[in-house]
Amino acid sequence: MSGLFDEMGEVKQNLQVGPNLYLLSMLAPKTASKILPGQFVHMQISTNPAHVLRRPFSIYAANPENGMIDILYQVVGSGTREMTFWQAGDKAPMISPIGHGWTLSDDIHKALLVGGGVGAAPLYMLCVALCKSGVQVDVALGAGSSNSLVCLDRYNELAMPKLRVLCATDDGSYGISGFCTSIAQDALQCAADSDAPYDYVATCGPEPMMKIVANLAHTANVRCEVSLERRMACGVGACLSCVVDTKDGKKRACVDGPVFDAQELLW
Numbered sequence: 325m326s327g328l329f330d331e332m333g334e335v336k337q338n339l340q341v342g343p344n345l346y347l348l349s350m351l352a353p354k355t356a357s358k359i360l361p362g363q364f365v366h367m368q369i370s371t372n373p374a375h376v377l378r379r380p381f382s383i384y385a386a387n388p389e390n391g392m393i394d395i396l397y398q399v400v401g402s403g404t405r406e407m408t409f410w411q412a413g414d415k416a417p418m419i420s421p422i423g424h425g426w427t428l429s430d431d432i433h434k435a436l437l438v439g440g441g442v443g444a445a446p447l448y449m450l451c452v453a454l455c456k457s458g459v460q461v462d463v464a465l466g467a468g469s470s471n472s473l474v475c476l477d478r479y480n481e482l483a484m485p486k487l488r489v490l491c492a493t494d495d496g497s498y499g500i501s502g503f504c505t506s507i508a509q510d511a512l513q514c515a516a517d518s519d520a521p522y523d524y525v526a527t528c529g530p531e532p533m534m535k536i537v538a539n540l541a542h543t544a545n546v547r548c549e550v551s552l553e554r555r556m557a558c559g560v561g562a563c564l565s566c567v568v569d570t571k572d573g574k575k576r577a578c579v580d581g582p583v584f585d586a587q588e589l590l591w
């Protein structure tokens with residue numbers, strides 16, 4: 325694949341921001357200047373043989389001016405647990421920038437972004453890019469509880485006139501009580517009933533949630549993109565460990581995705 329490079333990321337901060345949720349800020353200037361919304365890095369966790377395979381992480385935010393990137397990660401296994409011990413000055417090699425990200429096209433005027441759990445993070449750069457292009461953006465964020473809505477402040481801080489952020493929590497501790505798919509359903513219905521329907525939906529989060537959002541978008545006749553998570557061995561298109569079935573045959577989530585048109589997928 326052309327355009328890929330190796331970069332040694334340097335940890336600047338690694339903060340616990342919620343239950344099992346950490347915000348990792350790294351100095352990685354090449355990545356910060358090249359990464360596009362929805363792309364990811366494949367990072368080496370340690371020299372421990374259990375972590376011989378790199379782990380894929382989406383970029384939450386990138387600042388080409390100071391060379392910093394942010395990754396929001398959830399602890400799910402031994403690799404992400406090891407990452408929680410990283411301290412300022414620790415180094416981690418990464419391959420970057422990988423994958424086909426969100427499609428930013430001129431025909432998007434009103435967008436709905438639906439993020440569940442850590443899926444809120446890979447949508448943030450997309451949200452920034454859409455807002456900067458003057459697109460009206462509605463964001464629906466979902467989490468188990470208010471203390472897991474860890475991206476909310478950053479979305480709110482964007483304070484863009486055409487941006488609206490709505491939340492749902494399973495326990496009702498913030499926003500509506502229930503799932504962010506309910507917000508998406510209402511928003512799509514309201515928009516369809518008005519003279520300003522959505523023309524783009526993007527979603528990232530647990531697969532069952534994304535399937536519901538994709539179906540809602542399909543019913544409302546709105547184009548929908550989803551960001552798939554697959555176990556990835558090589559991360560660069562060579563090993564086929566990440567294949568997904570699509571209408572055009574098998575595709576590799578790492579390089580043909582992770583962002584796919586929902587209608588393309590056989591899932």
Ligand SMILES: Cc1cc2nc3c(=O)[nH]c(=O)nc-3n(C[C@H](O)[C@H](O)[C@H](O)COP(=O)(O)OP(=O)(O)OC[C@H]3O[C@@H](n4cnc5c(N)ncnc54)[C@H](O)[C@@H]3O)c2cc1C
Pocket residue numbers: 364379380381382383395396397398399400401402403404405442445446552553554555556582
């Ligand atoms: C393109 C892409 C972007 C991602 N971005 C993020 C992100 O921004 N933040 C974040 O927290 N996580 C993200 N993930 C998931 C992250 O890569 C995994 O959680 C991580 O690799 C788990 O490593 P581990 O050693 O802790 O877990 P392991 O011990 O390897 O596995 C623990 C559990 O996690 C599951 N798992 C492992 N790897 C993956 C994977 N690649 N996709 C889905 N499930 C997996 C396993 O099936 C198992 O149930 C992303 C995955 C992909 C494919």
Ligand code: FES
Pocket residue numbers: 555556557558559560561562563564565566567576577578579
């Ligand atoms: S991870 Fe090897 S082909 Fe996708």
